[in-house]
Amino acid sequence: MMYEVPFIVVILLMAVGLYIVLFKKNLIKIALGLSLLETGVNLFLIALAYRHGDRLSAPVFTSQILGGTDPTYSLPTPHALTLTSIVIGVATTALLLSFVMQLYKKWGITTTDEMRRLK
Amino acid sequence: MMDAYDTFINNAPALAVAIPLIFAFSTPLVSKLGDRVRNIFALLGVLIPSLIIFLLAFDVLSSGGMETRYYVFGSDSSTRFPLVGGHILRIAFAVDGMSVFMGLLISVVALSAVIYSMAYIRRYSGLDKYYSLLLLVFTANLGMVLTGDIFNLFVWFEISSVSLSALTAFKANRGESFEGAAKYLIYASVAGLFFLIAIGLLYGQYGHLNIKFLSSAIGGNEEMMMVDKIALGLLVTVFALKAGSVPMHMATPDAYGEAPAPITAMFVTASQASLYAIFRTGFTLYGSNLTVTGETLHILGYILVALGILSMFVGVTMALVQKDIKRLMAYHAISQTGYMLLGVGVGLAVLDTAQFAEYGRTAMTGGIFHIFNHALYKGLLFLTAGAIIYRTGTKDLNKMGGLGRDMKLTALFFIIGALAIAGIPPMNGFASKLLIYESVFKFNPIVGAIAMLVSLLTLASFVKVFYAVFMGPRRSEFKGGEVPASMLTGMAILGGVILVFSVFPSLVVTSLVDPAVNALTYIEGETTRSLTLFTGSGSWNTLVFLGAVMVAGIIGLLLFMMGNKGTVPKGEGRKPYLFGNPTEIEGRPIVVPASNVYWGFTTALSKYYKPTEKAHSALFNDYMFWFVATAALLISIFAFLEVLT
Amino acid sequence: MERMSSVVRTITKVAFGPIFIFGAYIILHGHLTPGGGFQGGALIASVMALYFVAFGDERWKKKLMSTLESIGLLTFASAGFLGLTAGFFFFNFLAGSKIPFFNEQIPSMEGFVHPNWAPLFSAGTVSVMNIAVGLEVVVGITLVVVAMGLFSFAGKEGE
Numbered sequence: 075m076m077y078e079v080p081f082i083v084v085i086l087l088m089a090v091g092l093y094i095v096l097f098k099k100n101l102i103k104i105a106l107g108l109s110l111l112e113t114g115v116n117l118f119l120i121a122l123a124y125r126h127g128d129r130l131s132a133p134v135f136t137s138q139i140l141g142g143t144d145p146t147y148s149l150p151t152p153h154a155l156t157l158t159s160i161v162i163g164v165a166t167t168a169l170l171l172s173f174v175m176q177l178y179k180k181w182g183i184t185t186t187d188e189m190r191r192l193k
Numbered sequence: 194m195m196d197a198y199d200t201f202i203n204n205a206p207a208l209a210v211a212i213p214l215i216f217a218f219s220t221p222l223v224s225k226l227g228d229r230v231r232n233i234f235a236l237l238g239v240l241i242p243s244l245i246i247f248l249l250a251f252d253v254l255s256s257g258g259m260e261t262r263y264y265v266f267g268s269d270s271s272t273r274f275p276l277v278g279g280h281i282l283r284i285a286f287a288v289d290g291m292s293v294f295m296g297l298l299i300s301v302v303a304l305s306a307v308i309y310s311m312a313y314i315r316r317y318s319g320l321d322k323y324y325s326l327l328l329l330v331f332t333a334n335l336g337m338v339l340t341g342d343i344f345n346l347f348v349w350f351e352i353s354s355v356s357l358s359a360l361t362a363f364k365a366n367r368g369e370s371f372e373g374a375a376k377y378l379i380y381a382s383v384a385g386l387f388f389l390i391a392i393g394l395l396y397g398q399y400g401h402l403n404i405k406f407l408s409s410a411i412g413g414n415e416e417m418m419m420v421d422k423i424a425l426g427l428l429v430t431v432f433a434l435k436a437g438s439v440p441m442h443m444a445t446p447d448a449y450g451e452a453p454a455p456i457t458a459m460f461v462t463a464s465q466a467s468l469y470a471i472f473r474t475g476f477t478l479y480g481s482n483l484t485v486t487g488e489t490l491h492i493l494g495y496i497l498v499a500l501g502i503l504s505m506f507v508g509v510t511m512a513l514v515q516k517d518i519k520r521l522m523a524y525h526a527i528s529q530t531g532y533m534l535l536g537v538g539v540g541l542a543v544l545d546t547a548q549f550a551e552y553g554r555t556a557m558t559g560g561i562f563h564i565f566n567h568a569l570y571k572g573l574l575f576l577t578a579g580a581i582i583y584r585t586g587t588k589d590l591n592k593m594g595g596l597g598r599d600m601k602l603t604a605l606f607f608i609i610g611a612l613a614i615a616g617i618p619p620m621n622g623f624a625s626k627l628l629i630y631e632s633v634f635k636f637n638p639i640v641g642a643i644a645m646l647v648s649l650l651t652l653a654s655f656v657k658v659f660y661a662v663f664m665g666p667r668r669s670e671f672k673g674g675e676v677p678a679s680m681l682t683g684m685a686i687l688g689g690v691i692l693v694f695s696v697f698p699s700l701v702v703t704s705l706v707d708p709a710v711n712a713l714t715y716i717e718g719e720t721t722r723s724l725t726l727f728t729g730s731g732s733w734n735t736l737v738f739l740g741a742v743m744v745a746g747i748i749g750l751l752l753f754m755m756g757n758k759g760t761v762p763k764g765e766g767r768k769p770y771l772f773g774n775p776t777e778i779e780g781r782p783i784v785v786p787a788s789n790v791y792w793g794f795t796t797a798l799s800k801y802y803k804p805t806e807k808a809h810s811a812l813f814n815d816y817m818f819w820f821v822a823t824a825a826l827l828i829s830i831f832a833f834l835e836v837l838t
Numbered sequence: 839m840e841r842m843s844s845v846v847r848t849i850t851k852v853a854f855g856p857i858f859i860f861g862a863y864i865i866l867h868g869h870l871t872p873g874g875g876f877q878g879g880a881l882i883a884s885v886m887a888l889y890f891v892a893f894g895d896e897r898w899k900k901k902l903m904s905t906l907e908s909i910g911l912l913t914f915a916s917a918g919f920l921g922l923t924a925g926f927f928f929f930n931f932l933a934g935s936k937i938p939f940f941n942e943q944i945p946s947m948e949g950f951v952h953p954n955w956a957p958l959f960s961a962g963t964v965s966v967m968n969i970a971v972g973l974e975v976v977v978g979i980t981l982v983v984v985a986m987g988l989f990s991f992a993g994k995e996g997e
Contacts, residue, residue, distance in 0.1 A: 095383060096817050101375070104813070108382055115386045115393070122397040152396065155344055159389055161876055162351045166382045168982045169359060173375040175989055180368035189372050190811040192447045192520075207927040211919055218911035221904055267921065267928040 080121035087114030099185040101174045105167060112163045116156045123152035205249040206264040206286040209242045209296070210336050216241075217328035224321035232311045235324040239307045239331060243300035246335070250293035258290025258708025259717060261405070263341060285403055287341025290708030291561075295338035295469050297705070298565050299462045301690055302572045303331040306455035309576050309683025312676070313583060314363075314453055323363060329356045330459045337466040343395065343478075344402045346470060347388050350435070353463050354381035360459075361452040373444075373451035376813055380444040383817065384431045387824060391427035394420050404478055412482025417489055419832060421479070426828035428474045429493065434820055435467035438534060439503040441823055442527045443809060443816045449523035450588070454579020455683070457519065458572040461526060465568050468533055471497070472561075475541055476713040483545045492834055494542025496827060497534045502640060505531030505647040507805065512654050514795055514802065516788040517588045518578050521658065522571070525614060528647060529567045535644065536560020536629045539636045544714070552632035554710065554718055555729045559628025561713075562706045566621045566694065570613035573687040577607040580676045580684070581662055590661040590787035597663030599674045604663045606684045611659060613691055615652035619735045619742075621691055624698035624726055631728040653791065661787035696735050699726035841894035850892040857885040861972075868968035869961035875968040879975025886976060887983040903977050910974030917963045917970065933962025940965045 087110055094107025125147055177183055181191075201208075216238030224231045253262065264286040307327060314323060333353035340346050358381065362374035396402055398420045399410040411421055430441070437445035445464075449457050475493050479486045508528025515521035540557030543549045580603045585593050597604045613622035626648060634641030675681070694701050703720045711717050721727070725734040795802055808815075841847065864871075864878030921929035935941050942960040959965070 092821065095379070096814060096821065099814065104379060108379060111383065111386050115389045118390065119393050119396075122393055149400075151402070152393075155389075155392070155396075157874075157876060158344075158348060162348070162355070162385070164979070165355055166351075166378065169355060170375060170378055170382075172982075172986065173358075173362060173371045173378065175986065176362070176365070176371045177368060177375065179989075180371065186813040189375070189813065191369055192372055192376075192450065193809070193811040204922065204927070211915065211927065215912065215915045215919065218908055218915055221908045222912075265926070267926060267930070 077124070080117060084114050084118040084121060087111070087117065099187050101177070101184055101186065101189070104186070105170050105174065108170070109163065109167055112159070116159055119152045119156045119159065123149045125149060202249065202252050204264070205245050206262070206288050206339050207266065209245045209249065210332055210339065212245070213238050213242045213328050213332040213335070217325050217332060220325040220328065221321045228320070231321060231324060235328065236307055238328045239300070239303050242331070242335065243304055246293065246296040246300050249288065250297050253288060253290060253293045254704065254708050257711070258293070259711045259715070261287050261289045261341075261712070263287055284345050285341045286339050287405065288339055290712035291469070291472070292338050294561070294565070294705055294709040295466060296335060298465065298568045299331065299334045299338065301686065302458050302462045302568050303334075305572065305576065305683040305686040306458045308686070309579070309680050310455045312679040313455060313579055317363070319363075323360070326356045326360050327456070327459065330360070330463065334459075334462050334466045338469050341404050342402055343392055343404055343407065347385065347392060350388065350470075351385050353466070354378065354385060354435070357452075357456070357460060357463060358448065360456045361448045363453055363456070364451070367451070370451040373447040376444045376816065377448035379813065380816055380820065381435060383820065384434045387427050388431045391424040391431070394424045404473070408478050408481040411479060412485055414485055417486055422489065422831040423828050425474065425479060425489065425493065426831045427824060429471060429496070430820070430824040430827050432467045432471040432474065433500060433823075436464045436471065437527050437530055438500045439507045439527060439531075440819045442504065442508070443819065445527055446520045446523040449526065450517055450520040454575050454582065457523075457575040457579075461568055461571045461575065464526070464530065465564050468530065468564060472537055472713055480715070487545050488835060489831060490544055491542050492831065494538050494540070494544065496830065497538030497541060498640065501531040501533070501535030501538055502643055503531070504528060504534060506643065509647045509650040509654065510798075510801070511805065511809065513650060513657075513791050514788070514806070516590045518581065518590055518658060518662070519575070519588055521590070521654065522574050522578055525651060525654065526571050528651065529563070529571065529614065531647070532563050532626065532629055532644065533560045533567065535633060535640070536563060539633055540714075543636070552635040552729055554714075554716075555628055556632035556636065557710050557714070558702060558706050559625050559632060561709050562628065562702055563625040565701075565705070566613065566625050569687050569691050569694065570610045570622060573606060573684060573691065574610040574614065576680070576684045576687065577603055577610060580680055583676055583680070584673060585671050590658065593662045594665040595668045596671060598667045599671070600663075600676065602675055602681055603684070606688045607659065607663070609688050609691055611655035613695070615655055616648045617652065619695055619738050621694035621698060624695070624733055624735075627731075627733055628726075628728050631730055657787055657790045660790065697724065698733065698735060699724055702726060842892050846892045850888055854885055854889060858882055861885070865968050865972040866958065866965070869964045870956060870958070875971025876975050879972040880979060882972070882976045883979035883983070886980040887987075890980070890984045891987060903981055907974055907977040907981070910970045910977065913970035914967050914974070917966045921963070928963075930962040930964065932966070933960065933964075935962070
């Protein structure tokens with residue numbers, strides 16, 4: 075049960091993020107929703123990394139090395155994936171916010187309702 | 194010397210990506226030396242990787258193209274995949290016939306785009322960033338088609354999305370470009386996150402990221418697991434979105450229409466690279482053991498056919514009513530993407546059955562050949578649209594006219610592109626569409642008929658553009674004559690390749706397309722080298738066709754010379770016939786505005802057009818709805834269809 | 839963007855050094871402890887942004903920043919490229935080599951006291967890449983933050 079808790083949080087975060095992107099019309103809120111969605115996905119990757127069992131894999135650290143008994147360990151690859159995804163997320167969010175700012179400057183708009191000139 | 198060449202070829206996949214990356218990063222530094230230096234530098238940044246891809250393609254294709262070559266980063270490629278406790282730690286590139294096919298296509302279009310940019314974009318500031326991002330898009334597209342690692346694919350996917358949307362907003366004086374860029378960026382980012390979920394599912398299940406290892410792990414199961422099916426649904430939706438398939442196409446015309454013309458050509462290659470990713474997903478990731486995944490792949494084939502028909506039809510009908518020249522062409526890009534989805538979808542739907550040899554392979558050949566043709570003629574058409582906008586300063590078809598008198602070369606390139614996209618013989622578009630028509634007709638006659646109908650509507654739409662832009666009396670407001678030489682060179686590269694492909698379609702098919710199909714399906718087809726292209730039930734030879742046209746032309750000329758030369762039309766016969774709704778605009782002779790040309794057609798089909806135009810609401814939340822709904826639909830089809838039957 | 843009150847400026851002066859050094863520590867120890875170029879770079883970028891916000895934008899050297907950004911990216915790509923000298927892309931040609939640059943030998947495991955125990959300058963190109971990424975992230979995020987700040991304060995043309 076303990077190992078399922080992160081996945082429940084993942085589903086909650088992603089549901090909230092998707093809800094915002096689907097139904098909220100404020101552009102800043104959409105950017106926030108995108109960030110929430112991304113956090114959910116990142117948490118999903120991190121949650122995947124935690125494995126319970128014998129040490130059968132890549133150079134990972136368990137407490138067994140130091141003489142402990144807990145066989146839980148963490149795979150390094152998903153951490154690398156998450157870091158990459160965070161970096162991409164930062165770039166995306168920064169670019170999106172600058173677009174939103176420019177839209178506000180040019181047209182004075184903040185919602186998707188008004189962002190409908192391309193038709 | 195031979196050794197040095199071998200080392201070079203072994204490292205070529207990595208060099209092809211690393212060199213443009215280094216050029217992209219140093220462009221801002223080099224820009225300080227002057228505009229001319231920067232332009233040449235950017236050109237070299239595309240030219241050198243293109244040469245590397247060309248040599249690599251030559252090497253890969255000379256050994257048949259079916260064998261996959263791996264390039265492992267950071268270690269000896271000969272030890273292949275160093276495993277640590279069953280987990281691969283390194284990123285690998287995988288190169289086969291299909292990869293180099295896509296690589297060649299991307300190089301040709303990028304080369305013409307960068308040459309074209311030199312004059313087209315000269316008037317703007319911030320050009321160091323423009324060229325830097327252009328090279329980054331080029332790198333990302335190459336990376337997408339060369340990589341053999343699914344997470345690496347995600348990274349290239351995102352780099353291409355982010356750089357393309359930044360470039361879409363390049364014309365920073367217009368609010369519209371920010372609207373298009375923002376829509377495309379959010380859409381592509383959400384798609385990227387869905388892609389990441391799929392990667393997470395596959396990694397969590399199998400502990401691999403390498404496509405080859407994932408593929409054998411998926412094929413090693415007793416039957417397909419639910420995780421595989423959900424991941425497949427997500428992957429197909431995401432790539433279909435970036436390829437611009439209906440119903441997730443809404444952001445495509447927004448971004449294509451607002452980006453500078455060379456960037457729109459790069460958009461085309463990016464969407465082709467996503468199509469490549471769909472095909473890799475279907476054939477390579479899920480295709481290692483067809484006894485396990487065969488059923489699901491057939492379903493995927495039918496889904497691709499359905500998406501293809503929708504894209505073709507909705508794309509072309511929406512294009513007919515556009516009055517912005519680049520939006521119109523963007524809808525045509527969507528419509529043409531449908532042909533590729535249709536062709537490869539048919540191949541996938543009958544994969545591993547008796548029908549595959551009968552018509553499935555021909556359909557795939559047509560679909561994949563069409564990818565190359567599409568990138569060429571669509572790139573050319575977008576570049577001509579850019580030339581038109583460069584001269585007229587407007588994108589509105591209703592405000593143009595009479596350009597054919599001063600821009601004869603642009604008009605010529607436009608005609609080449611328009612004939613090719615409409616599939617008029619003897620152009621290359623006809624050769625690939627013929628392969629699709631004939632094989633799809635055997636698959637399902639109605640689908641074949643729709644494909645031909647869409648071609649007709651495409652022709653109709655480009656007749657309208659040609660009429661509105663090039664015909665009519667010379668306008669005093671569009672001065673300046675032909676566009677600068679660098680823009681013409683960019684168009685000439687694509688136009689020249691189109692002509693070569695048109696005259697020798699069968700040679701292109703045997704030397705480029707067949708290896709690509711072999712590499713995808715792992716089935717070696719028969720290849721016969723001849724100048725005639727065989728479609729299974731028919732054949733096509735451009736030279737014979739051109740000969741016949743020439744004979745007919747000579748006969749026509751003889752008949753003309755036999756006639757009475759003195760006849761001059763009189764009275765009503767001298768007036769031009771105008772269809773549509775001719776309107777009088779002040780200070781100009783009576784003309785039919787471009788948006789009225791197909792007034793009768795659109796009015797007759799108003800029952801179709803009203804709901805369709807309402808669905809294209811330009812409201813971003815609706816875009817997201819279509820994406821999420823399609824993802825949900827595809828996942829449930831994959832997950833539950835077998836349970837029900 | 840104008841300079842802020844003397845309270846903010848004093849606090850910034852005090853906080854600048856420690857945060858900067860902590861960021862540098864995270865970057866340099868990227869191969870030993872959690873963290874690396876991006877995390878440390880983000881830390882330093884935050885303090886750089888604080889600096890520009892507190893002291894105003896007259897010290898804002900945009901051209902220098904752009905150049906540094908390119909240099910960071912180029913260093914990263916070149917570190918991958920130079921691996922070719924040993925035959926493969928991204929090959930760690932520095933670690934354990936004779937080039938006196940991040941090439942310290944890792945001693946045998948007998949002195950093992952901690953899982954991440956290794957000399958600081960032993961990681962070869964990994965450290966070089968961490969530093970390059972750190973530089974790039976510092977400059978990149980500072981550019982973004984300050985450009986947005988400039989935009990929202992003065993309504994000037996942003997980045």
